[in-house]
Amino acid sequence: xxxAAFCVSRQRTRELARTSASLRASEARYSSLVNLSxxxxxxxxxxxxxxxxxxxxxxxxxxxxxxxxxxxxDSLYPSHDxxxxxxxxxxLTRGHPTSFxxxxxxxxxxxxxxxxxxxxxxxxxxxxxGVIVTLTDISERKQSEQRVQYLATHDSLTGLANRxxxxxxxxxxxxxxxxxxxxxxxxxxxxxxxxEVNDTLGHAVGDALLVExxxxxxxxxxxxxxxxxxxxxxxxxxxxxxxxxxxxLGVADKISQAxxxxxxVEGHECRVAVSIGIALxxxxxxxxETLTRQADGAMYxxxxxxRSPSRGPHTGRPAG
Ligand SMILES: Nc1nc2c(ncn2[C@@H]2O[C@H](COP(=O)(O)OP(=O)(O)OP(=O)(O)O)[C@@H](O)[C@H]2O)c(=O)[nH]1
Numbered sequence: 001x002x003x004a005a006f007c008v009s010r011q012r013t014r015e016l017a018r019t020s021a022s023l024r025a026s027e028a029r030y031s032s033l034v035n036l037s038x039x040x041x042x043x044x045x046x047x048x049x050x051x052x053x054x055x056x057x058x059x060x061x062x063x064x065x066x067x068x069x070x071x072x073x074d075s076l077y078p079s080h081d082x083x084x085x086x087x088x089x090x091x092l093t094r095g096h097p098t099s100f101x102x103x104x105x106x107x108x109x110x111x112x113x114x115x116x117x118x119x120x121x122x123x124x125x126x127x128x129x130g131v132i133v134t135l136t137d138i139s140e141r142k143q144s145e146q147r148v149q150y151l152a153t154h155d156s157l158t159g160l161a162n163r164x165x166x167x168x169x170x171x172x173x174x175x176x177x178x179x180x181x182x183x184x185x186x187x188x189x190x191x192x193x194x195x196e197v198n199d200t201l202g203h204a205v206g207d208a209l210l211v212e213x214x215x216x217x218x219x220x221x222x223x224x225x226x227x228x229x230x231x232x233x234x235x236x237x238x239x240x241x242x243x244x245x246x247x248x249l250g251v252a253d254k255i256s257q258a259x260x261x262x263x264x265v266e267g268h269e270c271r272v273a274v275s276i277g278i279a280l281x282x283x284x285x286x287x288x289e290t291l292t293r294q295a296d297g298a299m300y301x302x303x304x305x306x307r308s309p310s311r312g313p314h315t316g317r318p319a320g
Contacts (some may be wrong), residue, residue, distance in 0.1 A: 012020050040114070040135035046128045050088060060114070060137050060161060062107040073133070076104040082254045092120040093128050101138070113142040155229040157207060158214035166228035166236050170288045173238060184240050185248040185280050188295035189217075189255070191233035192273040192306060199266050208265040210273065216258040221251070236295075245280055252276045275303035 034041050040057030042050055050068045059066055060075070067186050077084065077261040081103065091098055099117040106112050112133040121130045161169070173184050191213065198206040210233065216236060217227045226238040236253075259274045277298025285291040 040137070042068075042073070042133050042135070044073055044131040044133060046130060048131070051130070057135060058110060058136065060106075061104065067107070067314065078103050078105060081304075088118075089128070092118065092131055093126075095120055095122050095126070111139075112137060112143055113139045126209075137249065158229050160214050160217075160235070160320045161226055161228040163228065163230050163236075166226065166230075166238065167288060169226050169238055170291070174281065174286075174288060183242050183244075183281055183283075184238065185242045185251075185278055186291045187236040187237040187239065187248070187252060187255075187301040188230075188277040188279075188292070188302060188306065189237065189297055190275050191259070192235040192275055192303065194272050195273065195289075197270050201265070201270065205265045205268060205270070209263050209270065211273075212263055212265065213259060213274075216261075220255045220258045225251075236292075241298050245278070245283070248280060250280050252278055275299050275306050277302055 026044045034054050037054060037056055040060045041052075041054040042057055043052035045051050049070055049072050053065055053068050058068065061068070068233040072089065074084075084102075088098070097117070097119045099115060101113065103111045103113050114137055116133055116135050118131050118133045119174060120128055121132070123129045133279075139183070145180065153162060154160065155162045164290050170186065176182070194206065194209070197209055210229075213235070214227065214229065221227060221239075224240050228236045228238075230236050237251075239248055239251055242251075256274055256276060259272065262269050262271050277295045277300070279285055279291045279294035279298060
């Protein structure tokens with residue numbers, strides 16, 4: 001009898017030893033998975049405070065474990081995004097796993113962009129006990145997407161908006177002006193004698209002059225206006241909040257004066273002038289195509305007049 005009981009007990013001890021060895025092995029396996037993971041992993045308590053972070057997350061944020069433990073997850077959100085921490089807590093309380101894109105402050109002040117996936121842990125009463133979050137660093141992907149977006153919408157030489165972006169803004173301005181019955185102006189600009197600069201001083205000087213022209217153009221406008229490069233030595237401007245033709249003429253005059261001033265490029269002093277055509281919504285056209293055509297036509301008339309002494313910006317439809 002005693003022998004039988006002794007045998008059962010030995011068997012149980014062996015089973016327990018086997019179970020605990022297998023538990024230790026399983027824990028070691030999960031621990032290395034978490035520690036070697038290429039994604040950041042953290043555990044948060046019900047108040048969204050870090051209770052665990054894996055080494056990868058510490059590296060992603062450029063912070064130490066000591067710096068993060070006990071700190072709220074949303075204290076790393078950029079200031080413009082603080083409200084979304086509250087929204088996240090509310091969503092988690094409903095028990096739904098979520099996945100979202102989030103920027104987080106790194107120790108050096110830069111921002112990490114990550115896809116955050118979270119799994120809430122609720123108690124029987126539905127209270128949030130904790131959350132496991134995983135973070136995938138997409139900063140590089142985000143930067144290259146922004147770069148592609150920038151290249152698609154900007155002129156690579158001057159950094160101004162390009163023609164497609166200008167047209168997109170023009171369409172939005174039309175919708176707003178139609179709705180609010182306001183005016184705006186489209187300016188078409190073409191440099192005069194620019195070819196001479198290229199031919200006498202070289203293409204690199206020509207390029208530098210175009211860059212300086214873009215800067216002078218920007219400085220002549222309000223931040224709400226949109227200067228753009230159409231291509232070559234042609235530029236376009238969208239002037240918002242214009243009430244009269246005289247106002248648009250005033251801005252065109254300011255641009256002319258800025259571009260008429262001599263340029264010093266790579267030690268060479270050179271001068272160019274600019275011919276400007278203006279079209280006003282709704283006076284000169286009610287759609288993008290008519291407005292740009294009118295501004296272009298007015299610019300050509302200004303250029304022709306510029307060859308005679310009475311030069312200056314031209315507007316709208318030709319007389320007659
Ligand atoms: N440096 C440089 N030149 C360019 C660029 N794009 C176009 N051009 C040159 O710009 C010149 C534009 O020609 P035009 O508008 O006829 O030259 P212009 O002397 O200003 O002529 P008018 O407008 O009649 O006074 C051409 O010589 C083009 O080769 C560029 O990105 N860089």
